[in-house]
Amino acid sequence: MAENKAAWKLAVKSGAQCSDEEDIMAILQEQNEAIAMKQRQAKQKEKARRSRPKNQTKKELITKFDVVRIWGSDRTCWEFVSSIGTSGGLLIMWDGAAFKLYNCYKGDRWLCIEGVVAKDNFHCAICLVYGPHERAEKVSMWEELSYIAGLCQVPFYFLGDFNEILHLEERKGVTTLPASAAEFRTWINDMELIDLALNDRAYTWFRGQSCSRIDRSLVSLGWLDVYSETCLRSGLRDLSDHCPLVIEDSRRVEGPRPFRSLDSWFTHEGFLRMVKEEWRELGDVQFLQKMKALSEPLRRWHKQHFGNMAERIKKLEEEIRKVDDMVSSGRYDGTTEARRRALVSCCEKWYLRQEMHWKQMSRSRHANEMDRNTRYFHNIASARRRNNRIESLVINGRLVRNQARIKIAIRDFYKCLYHQEASPRVTFRDGLVHRLEREEAETLEALPSVEEVKEAVWDYESSKAPGSDGYNMHFIKKVLG
Structure with a gap:
């Protein structure tokens, strides 16, 4: 009230009349109440913000006590990037017996550790990311991450809050992508990274009615070469703005795999002979049942002659290297060169089989036009398998x-x-539906000739399978043609 009276005295000096006092005092009172309400709301927001759990660390110093309290074991190793007030802050923890640290690199918005996974003797790098909001700062951070990846020269795993989307459906209610989204996609492609799909939820960040998928995991092809079944799922958000991301190497046996004929089988000189022998042994059985029964001997033959292709190639490469070492040390005789030529020829044959196998498994539309790149097709097939898994x-x-x-x-x-539910029998009155003549009916019911069947089969694309039995048209044309 004292402030209101002081304001009234100033109004009187400015020419205000006494009859205006009540109106002016009421206006001032409303303004004061509005200001007080805003101040109370600001205090409540600040209190709620301070009490809200954070998915990023908000401490300038992380002690062993903090880490043991989180992890639950004193064997834990850790590295962190300090926060600046309520901004930034990253913490990474690992089991010292499972991961041996070689180097650690830090930036304002990222934290990278390089080392070896003890179980698999796998040299790799893992990088936590906490992306900035501004476009220029994002570009700068991506450049720093590119430099670190080039410095380490090992398979990489980037994960965290990138504060960026790649597709419209990753942010609720938007109709256009920000300019930085295209730059982010370009960076991912230049780094040859794979964005792991998140199948169990559409968004990872929530605030009010705003939803986005700004948390993601990006892995290099080298990582997927070793952990091809790496997949991503979300955890419970609870009171946090962000959903935790759980990364798993899900090498689970989920029942028998469906049968599928492989084009690479036909590169084996004894394959067609084996198929004909097995076909004769099945005897006079209905055709579809015979095809189904044939899948079992084909499975056994595949396991015996085409199982572990990568391991077979590795052994052949080792034998070639041993022959080269013999030549380098001066141990050379008349059979050495012949042995090397035979090993190289055999290795080339297995290279071709592996390439055909992964081209078929990847189902790439551009497979026929592309040069040999088994690793590329292998990763397409692995990504398809991860995305199709429920x-x-x-x-x-x-x-x-x-x-x-x-x-x-x-x-x-x-x-x-x-x-199929039971339905009432429907009939038509005479004259309501045009009847076919006997000759027309006989033409429609006539069985197709062998030539017509063969023509239809040969017109079908070889890579396609007409049914769920696993035999594609390439197998049918080669074996039954």
């Missing part, structure tokens, strides 16, 4: 991760979907 499913309103329950739910769904 890690979780919402059943009756609940998120279920148990694979057995998911299989039962899927089976029951399609069983119900394709269930």
Whole structure:
């Protein structure tokens, strides 16, 4: 009130009349109440912000006590990047027995450790990222990460809050991508990184009605060469703005794999002879049942002659290296060169088989036009397998991760979907529907000739499979033609 009276005295000096006092005092009172309300709201927001859990560390110093309290073991190793007030801050922890640290690199917005995974003797680097908001700062951070990747020259794993999206569906309610999104995609492609799919949720960051997928995991091709089944899932968000990301190497056996004929089998000189012998032994069985029964001997033959292609190639390369070492040390006789030529010829044959195998498994539309790049096709096939895997499913309103329950739910769904219900018999009155003449009906019911069947089969694309039995048209043309 004292402030209001002081304001009134100034108004009187400026020419205000006494009759205006009540109106002016009421206006001043409303303004004061509005200011007080804003101040209270600001204090409440600040209190809520300070009490809200953070997914990034907000401490300038991380002690062993802090790490042991989080990890639960005193064998834990850690590195961190200090926060500046409430901005930034990164912490990475690992089991010292599982990962041996070689080097550690730090930036304002990233933290990288380089070392060896003890179990697999795998030399790699893992980098945590906390992306900035400004476009120029993002570009600068990506350049720093490119430099570190070039410095280490090992398979890389980038993960964290990149504060950037790649597709429109990764941010709720937007119709255009920011300019930095295209630059982010270019950086990912230049670094030859794979953005791991997150199949169990659309967004990883929430605030009010705003939702985005700004947290992601990017892995190099070298990483997937060793851990080809690396996949990503989300955890419970609880009170945080961000969802935790869980990275798994899911080498799980989830039942028998479906049969699939491989084009590389035909490079083996004894394959067609084996198929004909097995076909004769099956006897006079209905054609489709015979094809189904043939898949079992084909599985056994594949395991015996084409199993572990990478291991076979590795052994041949080792033998070639041993022959080269013999020549280098002066131990050379008349059979050495002949042995090397035979090893090289055999190795080239397995290179071709491996290339054909992964081209077929990748189902790349550009496979025929591309040069040999087995690693490229291998990673396309692995990515397809990861994306097609159903890690979780919402059943009756609940998120279920148990694979057995998911299989039962899927089976029951399609069983119900394709269930045939009894329907009333429908007839037509005479004259309502035009009847076919006998000759027309006989023409429609006539079986196709062998030539017509063969023509239809040969017109079909060889890489396609007409049914679910696993035989593609290349197999049918080669074996049954």
